[in-house]
Amino acid sequence: MRLSVTRSDLDEAIGALVGNFSIEALPKDTQKFDDLRDHLPVGTRVYVAYTSGSTAEIVDAAEKLRHQGMEPVPHIPARRFASHDELKGFLGKLAARAAVKQVLLVGGDVARPEGPYAASLDVLRTGMLEGHGIEAIGLAGHPEGHPGVAREALRNALIDKCEYAAKVGLDVSLVTQFLFDTDKLFAWHADFVENAAPGIAVDVGLPGLAKMTTLMRFAKDCGVGASFGMLTRHAGRAFKLATSFSPEDTLLELADGVRKSGRPIFRSVHFYPFGSFEKTAEWLRGLQSQRPARGQPHLAEAL
Incomplete structure (x- = not known):
């Protein structure tokens, strides 16, 4: 249900979440614009998704992002690399051409490994990440569980990855699957x-301004169909389901939960545009630029 609050502490919670937002992009998204600084604040972390195309497209995208003042964060899907040399070559190009310092390390969405890495921990243990100048890694978080991995296995893997990262001096954060x-x-x-992993930074994944048909498909594939179904049970949202989704309500609920906790539980929000990169980026930039001033609407009212 849409919240109706205008308190300054809720404004502060919203501002903290969107003040350092990150966003997902396909390599082709980055090639559509002459200058991404017209759409995103300088320094925005842009996660470059690993597509079925060549890794050259990802390197090109990361290089363009770096040259335009963004912070490129390429996906590293462990199971997708056929050999150690392939991974080494990819990391080398990311370092040389885009000065990549952060990556999102995931297992990869294939049933069988295409090479020597069965899990993200296998990549981490090679030492190649820090060897190529990587300073921080993001790991996937699954608030609704993983459709193919037991909760205890996820917990043990997170502990192991955090222990290794601490040993070699890598910063670690969690980026959650998108949720409702x-x-x-x-x-x-x-x-x-x-x-x-007490104290680990967590970025909360939210859908961008995506078409509902697209969002429904991804929700089913990613195992968040149950929470997506709750949207249809809330009065006042039915008309939205026939058109497109907006993350406003979920962001308000998230900020209100953080406000009630009395502490900054999450570092920021991370947006998955699902084909609406430009619309989502513009919406976020507009929201981020709004700072409550005397006589001006609160952020909560602006949503």
Whole structure:
């Protein structure tokens, strides 16, 4: 249900979440614009998704992002690399051409490994990341669980990755799968994250301004169909389901939960545009630029 609040502390919570937002992009998204600084604040972390195309496209995208003042964060899907040399070559190009310092390390969405890495921890243990100048890694978080991995296995893997990262001096953060149900998010953070990796930075994944048909497909594929279904049960949202999704309500609920906790539980929000990169970027830039001033609407009212 849409929140109706205008308190300054809620404004502060919203501002903290969107003040350092990050966004997902396909390599082709970055090639559509002459200058991304017209669409995103300088320094924005832009996660470059690993597509079925060549890794050259990802390197090109990361290089363009770096040259235009963004912080490129390429995906490194462990199971997609056929050999150590392939991964080494990819990391080398990212370092040489885009000065990449951060990556998102994931297992990869293929049933069988295409090479020597069965899990993201296998890539981490090679030492190649820090060997190529990587200083920070993002790991995937699953507030609604993983459709193919048991909760205890996820917990043990997170602990192992954090222990290795600490040993070699890599910063670690979690980027969650996109979600709609903030109650599940807060429960997951309290029960799973605080026990497995207390104090780790968490970026909350939210959908961008995507078409509902596209969002429904991704929700099913990513295992968040249950929380997506809750949208249809809320009065006042039915008409939205026939057109497009907007993250306003979920962001308000998230900020309100953070406000009530009395502490900055999450570092920021991370947006998955699902084909609406430009629209989502413009919406975020506009929201981020709004700072409550005397006589001006609160951020909560602007959403």
